[in-house]
Amino acid sequence: MNPISPPKTPNELLERAGLIAGRSLAELAHTQAQSVPDNLLHAKGWVGQLIEQCLGASAGSRAEPDFPELGIELKTIPLNANGSPKETTYVCTVPLNEPATSWETCWLRQKLNQVLWLPIEAAAELPVAQRRVGSAILTQLSREQDVQLKQDWHEHMELIATGRIDEICAHHGTYLQIRPKAANHKALRETTDADGRTIKTLPRGFYLRTTFTADILARHYL
């Protein structure tokens, strides 16, 4: 299949999202000449990448939102049988050995500034092929959310900047947590500890807690 060209306007993106709303993953996979995996154990990112293709996101880009011309990031939200987010949402990797940035200019905030959220049915008992796409929600980070995330981010970055990254566990952060993001727990990266020594640590990522994404859904469907 030919890759679909990027949408030129937010409205065009929303129109495309409207066209896939309510359709099953089997239907969408067919339009992309793809087969549907029986389960996601060995295809964890499959749904997200399928949706990217359907909407014309520029795949594999780095240091750019999924729709660079629009400054819009795409995030799928897997829903449990109850219609609530089933998983936390990965945002980006945690910078190590990087020069300090401010909240206002950090990559995390840029990614979350404008997001097209796409809820996807994901109850364990529902076969992957039968799962349907919900209706998309285009958001801009609200003042309140900005403050909430800024606070968590600062606490995390303070620990990282002082070489105490290994003290961070997933319990930290009200809305934004830091968790491993690696091939496995033996995949190590170098960084600097509190005494200035080079140590190896697990690569981490920033994740939005389900309470945060649940709130986005709730506000929209209110």
Added chain:
Amino acid sequence: MNPISPPKTPNELLERAGLIAGRSLAELAHTQAQSVPDNLLHAKGWVGQLIEQCLGASAGSRAEPDFPELGIELKTIPLNANGSPKETTYVCTVPLNEPATSWETCWLRQKLNQVLWLPIEAAAELPVAQRRVGSAILTQLSREQDVQLKQDWHEHMELIATGRIDEICAHHGTYLQIRPKAANHKALRETTDADGRTIKTLPRGFYLRTTFTADILARHYL
């Protein structure tokens, strides 16, 4: 031991509570010439009744608060290792076959109108004898709590009044739930179903969810 006379004023009650704050159940049991059970499996109400004796509550009374002269009810709150309520709090039995009452006059609200809450250490790994009594909290039902409970109570009573009590399960109610309150699940009482037929149903009780009591503790220690 002589039973202690009822406190004559709220201040006297609070003074007595102050005297037992920080003391272990072993110490308190000793003052009442009681032995401490190794565990509460066969003595589930033991702690509550011990505290009643220590404070001079008129035991075994019906249709009256624990301290009738003061209009004050006594409730112990078992705390887990984290200092949060470990269990829901039983309030009173659910009326069956009773004439309808209003929220303003119902027995539940009268009991909760003024309560002396007594937190008690109750982490599973802490031997009963070593558990200590916390500092007492005397509360009046706030406007907000009154509204919260009224709403739950009305929903419950509506189902009961229309003979649909067997549809009520512990998931109902934001702050106030209804659960079995019986010797065992074979203990049945008669009531009337939606079609006016006499049926047998489990006796039930009203229970406050731990979120409700946790909030009381939080407000006090704020």
Added chain:
DNA sequence: AGGGATCCATGATTGGATCCCA
């Protein structure tokens, strides 16, 4: 290695069942 994420063992919660006393 960064971007797309879910898996799943283990801990926390819960609510139906149960226990003693007067």
Added chain:
DNA sequence: TGGGATCCAATCATGGATCCCT
């Protein structure tokens, strides 16, 4: 039976571990 409650099996939630693609 009403009042004093806790027990504990089953379910839910969580967060450390892991997987594919480019």
